[in-house]
Amino acid sequence: MSRTRVVVTGLGTTSPLGGDVASTWEGLLAGRSGVRHLGDVAEGLPVTIGGTAAVDPTEVLDRVVARRLDRSSQLALVAALEAWADSGLEAATESGDLPGERFGVAFASGIGGVQTLLSNHEVLLEKGPRRVSPIAVPMLMANAPAATISLKLGARGPVNTPVSACASGNEAISLAADQIRLGRVDVAIAGGTEAAIHPLPIAAFANMMALSKNDGDPTTVSRPFDTGRDGFVLGEGAGALVLESYEHAKARGATIYAEVLGTGITADAHDIAQPDPEGRGGARAIRLAVQDAGVSPADIAHVNAHATSTPQGDVAESLMLHAVLGSAASDLVVSATKSMTGHLLGGAGALEGVATVLALHHRTAPPTINLDEQDPRVELDVATKVRDLPIGQIAALNNSFGFGGANVAVVFGTVD
Amino acid sequence: MSTEEIRAALADIVNEVAGIPADSVQLDKSFSEDLDVDSLSMVEVVVEAEEKFGVTIPDDEVKNLKTVGDAVAYIERNRAA
Numbered sequence: 001m002s003r004t005r006v007v008v009t010g011l012g013t014t015s016p017l018g019g020d021v022a023s024t025w026e027g028l029l030a031g032r033s034g035v036r037h038l039g040d041v042a043e044g045l046p047v048t049i050g051g052t053a054a055v056d057p058t059e060v061l062d063r064v065v066a067r068r069l070d071r072s073s074q075l076a077l078v079a080a081l082e083a084w085a086d087s088g089l090e091a092a093t094e095s096g097d098l099p100g101e102r103f104g105v106a107f108a109s110g111i112g113g114v115q116t117l118l119s120n121h122e123v124l125l126e127k128g129p130r131r132v133s134p135i136a137v138p139m140l141m142a143n144a145p146a147a148t149i150s151l152k153l154g155a156r157g158p159v160n161t162p163v164s165a166c167a168s169g170n171e172a173i174s175l176a177a178d179q180i181r182l183g184r185v186d187v188a189i190a191g192g193t194e195a196a197i198h199p200l201p202i203a204a205f206a207n208m209m210a211l212s213k214n215d216g217d218p219t220t221v222s223r224p225f226d227t228g229r230d231g232f233v234l235g236e237g238a239g240a241l242v243l244e245s246y247e248h249a250k251a252r253g254a255t256i257y258a259e260v261l262g263t264g265i266t267a268d269a270h271d272i273a274q275p276d277p278e279g280r281g282g283a284r285a286i287r288l289a290v291q292d293a294g295v296s297p298a299d300i301a302h303v304n305a306h307a308t309s310t311p312q313g314d315v316a317e318s319l320m321l322h323a324v325l326g327s328a329a330s331d332l333v334v335s336a337t338k339s340m341t342g343h344l345l346g347g348a349g350a351l352e353g354v355a356t357v358l359a360l361h362h363r364t365a366p367p368t369i370n371l372d373e374q375d376p377r378v379e380l381d382v383a384t385k386v387r388d389l390p391i392g393q394i395a396a397l398n399n400s401f402g403f404g405g406a407n408v409a410v411v412f413g414t415v416d
Numbered sequence: 417m418s419t420e421e422i423r424a425a426l427a428d429i430v431n432e433v434a435g436i437p438a439d440s441v442q443l444d445k446s447f448s449e450d451l452d453v454d455s456l457s458m459v460e461v462v463v464e465a466e467e468k469f470g471v472t473i474p475d476d477e478v479k480n481l482k483t484v485g486d487a488v489a490y491i492e493r494n495r496a497a
Contacts, residue, residue: 064435130466134459 006177006260007415009249010087010242011354012079012191016235016341019055020082024351025358028340028366029386033219035233035342041199046206049218050197051235051342068135069148070113071195075238075347076145077152080107080189083240084153088254089187093154097252104157104185105146106176107240108168108192110346110402113140115198145193145238157185163346165402166308168192169239170349173398173410174263176243186248192350193238202234208273212309222343223370224307224336225314225378232308235342239350241357246415258357261295261395261413264288268405275401279316283323285407286397290324293411295395297328300411302365302389302396303380304356307336308343317399318378333389334382335359336368349400349408356398360414363389417495422469422488429464430484433457443485451484471495 013020016034017027027034034051042048057074058066066074084090092098116139123131138144143161150159158179162171169192176190205211212231214221222233249256266288268281275282290297303321307314321329337352344351359365365387374382389396395413402408417425427441434457447453453461458481462473465487471494473481481487 062435064433067433131463134456134463138456 004181004183005246006180006243007246007249008241008257008260008357009244009254010083010089011257011357012082012086012240013238013351013354014053014055014057014075014078015237015351016051016054019060019078021354023054028337028355029364031340031367031369033340033369034235035218035222037218038197042202045199045202046213047202047211049221049233051233052197053237068139070116070139070144072109072113072193073139073145073148075195075236076107076191076193077148079191079193079238079240080149080153083189083242087242089242092252098187100154100156102157102186103155104159104176104179104188105149105155106160106162106172106179106188106190107146107149108162108172108346108350109142109145110163110165110168110194111196111201112142113144114196114201116140118198118200149189155189157188164406164408165404166343166345166348167400167402167406167408168346168349169351170353170398170400170408170410171265171406172350173241173260173353174265174408177260177263180243180245187242187244189240190243190350191238191240192347194345194347195236196345197234197236205234210310220370222309222339224305224309224339224368225374225382226371227373227375229309229311229314231310232338233342235344236347237341237344237351238347239354241350241353256415258360258412259415260410262289262291262293262411264292264409266407268407270405273403275313275316277312277316279320279323281405282316282399282401282407283320285409286320286324286399289397289409289411293395293413295411295413297325299393299395300325300328300332300397301394302356302359303332303334304352304359304396304398305334305336306399306401308338313401315375315377318380321380330379330381332381333365333387334380335366336382337366339369339371349398352400353398353410356396356412359389360394360396360412363391365389419488419492422491423484425468426465426484426487429461429468433460433464441484443483443488445484446482447484465491469495
């Protein structure tokens with residue numbers, strides 16, 4: 001029996017670069033930074049910059065809808081609605097051609113509704129328990145973004161929330177593809193979201209020495225693969241991809257952006273926060289994804305690297321690519337999205353999944369900014385300006401690694 | 417505060433919480449049936465009303481507040497007390 005093929009038929013995002021796919025992609029190609037000063041909210045903190053969402057989700061969503069959602073769910077809903085409209089599937093759910101039972105959601109968040117939790121804690125301390133919001137729990141629960149999308153779009157299949165820190169968004173793509181491959185659903189919205197730009201997470205990430213303390217021009221602080229990198233920059237936003245079985249997409253004449261060829265998920269079992277210095281777990285994830293995809297290293301023309309701009313992680317990722325792809329690792333074009341967006345944590349793998357799919361679709365790799373002097377230990381062809389990708393059948397790899405030792409790799413391919 | 421002032425202030429809360437146009441929040445309207453205020457939204461309205469009007473509305477009392485008029489009357493009674 002041949003395996004069910006999974007394709008991408010809709011894309012959505014709201015990011016530090018723009019409130020939708022078009023503006024975000026334009027920002028990525030232009031090499032624009034979405035990192036800025038946070039203003040009063042960051043007063044007294046060791047880090048005062050972040051990649052805040054370019055468009056406040058409350059400006060886009062209905063007021064009553066927005067006030068019942070944590071910011072992470074607001075961002076998720078904006079991205080999912082764009083992807084859903086892009087897929088053209090709305091008519092199929094209305095006509096009954098796509099029953100809700102055949103439609104699922106896998107939508108991740110790294111931290112959950114932390115802003116709702118903390119603002120209600122302030123209310124508890126200042127005004128007492130009676131004033132804690134009766135909707136605090138459905139707002140802050142980890143599966144709120146996935147549930148919000150299910151509720152809004154009528155998805156009645158599996159509605160999952162994979163949580164693996166900064167690998168969560170990519171894991172959601174993998175999980176959604178699995179649900180389609182297993183025949184449980186025909187369509188699944190995959191994605192990830194995060195809204196953790198708040199003094200407490202900033203202080204916590206800064207104290208674990210994960211964030212850059214560079215107090216120069218905010219747009220130059222996130223510098224993956226550069227010798228001057230010293231940690232990541234927090235970002236917020238969401239990415240969403242409509243995944244669909246190839247047969248279902250073909251039957252309705254859908255626009256197909258790319259195919260999900262293969263996925264790999266592993267754990268380091270090395271340290272709760274540090275990556276394995278040799279990147280062995282990450283390499284295994286990439287190897288599994290390439291094997292699952294059935295492609296050869298030479299087919300992979302592009303890598304959207306996890307590349308958070310930390311001293312250790314960026315070097316480890318280069319080691320992984322060489323360990324798995326051999327000499328082909330030097331031939332492919334690498335882009336580091338976080339140089340422009342900062343690190344969206346649970347949203348990162350999803351936003352970068354959207355970018356990977358667009359790179360294949362347009363056969364164009366976005367640049368990596370702030371790469372003034374490439375770390376010599378990073379033996380990769382990192383794009384510093386917009387680069388063309390080859391014609392013909394090509395594949396691209398999206399890497400995500402997270403605290404807890406989580407590693408997720410997804411291989412996408414072009415579809416003729 | 418007059419009955420009408422209490423109704424108007426309550427209507428603003430219902431509008432804020434549930435998006436119902438304030439001028440449709442009239443004394444004879446049922447929260448759940450006419451105004452489509454669900455149970456969690458009703459708790460939000462109650463908590464906001466407690467702060468706004470300086471009253472306490474126990475959980476057991478909430479189920480008796482079926483109409484806007486019920487709520488306004490309860491607030492009037494308990495403010496006066």
